[in-house]
Amino acid sequence: MSLGYQCMGPAVENGAIVMRELAAPDALPRGLQTEQGPGHYRLTRDPDNRYFAWANGPQAIKPLAFASQESLWRVERDAAGALQFAAVLPGVSPQAVIGVRACDLAALAMQDAHFLREGRCDAHYAQRREQLFLVAVQCAVPASTCFCASTGDGPTPTAGFDIALAELADGFVAVSGSEKGAAILAALDLSLATPLQIEAARQQGQDAAARQTRSLPGHNLRDVLMGRLEHPRWDDVATRCLACGNCTAVCPTCFCHAEQDAPSLDGHASEHVRIWDSCFGESHGHLHGFSVRPDIRSRYRQWLTHKLATWHVQFGRSGCVGCGRCIAWCPVGIDLTEEVAALTANGGQA
Numbered sequence: 001m002s003l004g005y006q007c008m009g010p011a012v013e014n015g016a017i018v019m020r021e022l023a024a025p026d027a028l029p030r031g032l033q034t035e036q037g038p039g040h041y042r043l044t045r046d047p048d049n050r051y052f053a054w055a056n057g058p059q060a061i062k063p064l065a066f067a068s069q070e071s072l073w074r075v076e077r078d079a080a081g082a083l084q085f086a087a088v089l090p091g092v093s094p095q096a097v098i099g100v101r102a103c104d105l106a107a108l109a110m111q112d113a114h115f116l117r118e119g120r121c122d123a124h125y126a127q128r129r130e131q132l133f134l135v136a137v138q139c140a141v142p143a144s145t146c147f148c149a150s151t152g153d154g155p156t157p158t159a160g161f162d163i164a165l166a167e168l169a170d171g172f173v174a175v176s177g178s179e180k181g182a183a184i185l186a187a188l189d190l191s192l193a194t195p196l197q198i199e200a201a202r203q204q205g206q207d208a209a210a211r212q213t214r215s216l217p218g219h220n221l222r223d224v225l226m227g228r229l230e231h232p233r234w235d236d237v238a239t240r241c242l243a244c245g246n247c248t249a250v251c252p253t254c255f256c257h258a259e260q261d262a263p264s265l266d267g268h269a270s271e272h273v274r275i276w277d278s279c280f281g282e283s284h285g286h287l288h289g290f291s292v293r294p295d296i297r298s299r300y301r302q303w304l305t306h307k308l309a310t311w312h313v314q315f316g317r318s319g320c321v322g323c324g325r326c327i328a329w330c331p332v333g334i335d336l337t338e339e340v341a342a343l344t345a346n347g348g349q350a
Contacts, residue, residue, distance in 0.1 A: 003184075005096035005133055008064065010054070016041060017057035019064070019097065028098070036143035036324065039333030046141075052099055052167050055143035058250045058329055060104040064095060065129045066111060066255060071262075071271040072124065088271065090124055096133040100161065102154035103146075103323040105136060107252030109160055113315050114255050124274075133180060136161035140204050142212050145324030147337055150215035153321040156205035166201035173201040214327075214337045217344050219318060222309040224344045229301065233342045238297035240332050245278035247326035247334075248303065253319045256284065279303050308340065 001007055009028055011020035022028060031049040034056070035042040046053040071088040078084050115125035139146070139155035148154030157164040162181035166173040173193045176182035193201075248254045258277040263270040277284055279302050285293035293299045311319035320336070327335050 003094075005094045007096050007098060009098040010052075010057070012043065015043060017043070017054050019057070019060060019099070022098070033141060034143055036145045036328040037333075038145070038327050038335050039330055041328045048169070050140075050167055052137045052165075053141045055139060055141060055146055056101055056103070056323055056325065058325060060252060061097060061100060061108050061132070061134070062104075062111065062252050064097065064132060065108065065125055066115065066276075067124070067128070067274075069273060069275045070124060071273050072259070074269065074271045076269040077267075087123070090127055092128050092131045094131045094133065096135060098135040098137075100134050100136045100157075101139055101323070102136065102157040103148045103151075103321040104252050105134070105157055105160035106148075106151075106153035106321040107323070108134075110253045110315060110317075110319065110321075111255060134161045134163075136164040136177075138164070138166040138201065138205055138208075140167060140208055142208050143324060143328070144213060145327040146212050146322060147214040147216060147324060148322030149209035149212050151318060151320055151322035152219065155208040155212075156202075166204060168197060168200055168204070170197075173197050214324065214335075216308075216318075216320065216322070216337060216340055220312055221318070221340065221344060222312045225305050225309040225340075228343055229305070231343055233339065234297050234301050236342075237300055237334060237339055238295065240334055241280075241296050241300050242332060243280040243296045243299055244331060245280045246329050246331060247336075248278040248280060249276065250325040250329045251307075252323060252325070253307075253321060254278075258284070279306070304336070304339065304343075 007022045008019045009022045010017045012029060012032070013020065017032065017034065028051060030051050031046045032054050033044045033046045034054045035044050036055065067090070070090060073085060073087050075083050075085045112129065115122040116129070136157035138157060142155055146155070159177070161177040163185060164175050164177060174185055174190065176185050248256065256277045256279055257274050259272060259274050261270050262273050279285070280299045282291055285291050285299070285302070293302055307319040311317065327337070
């Protein structure tokens, strides 16, 4: 705060852990855990009264870089009646985000790959992204929905952070990941971590990974999924899916969006607005005169095969980081790992 950062961190809102501004250091909640399962999320108490014993909430970094709704440009009619166009860029202050998980760092790297492509850099995303200072935290208590170990994205942060913390019984083991992070750690009155503390942090991460009970059957499922586009499981999951879009809203890697114009009532100005969208919506697959994905079966198949198969073509890896949010926040409890296991049975290893 003394360096001018708006500090964002965990807060309890509507029965869930969300990232909100922290007014003071003692605003950081303590003693919380999360109980998660398919279609289930509840806050519980941590018997050890730790700061970061919760696994994750519905959202973390994504809304801070890729805004859920924002104006891209504005057009106004001048005195002569001519239209004048102007870009609308966000006014962004530096933000320090405290409590970022390894899965969300991996997801942010994929958002960067999409929005910061050479020659196609998104100015709105870039401006927000540049202002982020990320304080990551090792996941010591994974939820039952977590499977980041099987995707290779957690539970211990390894890259993409400014500072990473591992919470132990006697304090935190901290490591810098950038010059900005090193400068902040150097300014604090810290002692060097002992070999025992460093080993305890390492072991804690390994134990957390070992406790995860869900997994994907391989890192690259492109060939097996694209070879099973007519599998009967697509019909089965379509009978349960509501096409509500919850899974895409909470997914830290989804970047689909729609654009619409918001004219003023007097007709003299209009703003071109970008909003989050979902491939589960009928309009998302609409072309001139028809929809390329007219039913829930085709929309669920599009989401899953893009996320786990064709994402490899675009970005060189799967689009899933194993955070498990799509499982916990699905109102009918559809489990991505269960669906993938059914689709890839007898040939899913990659």
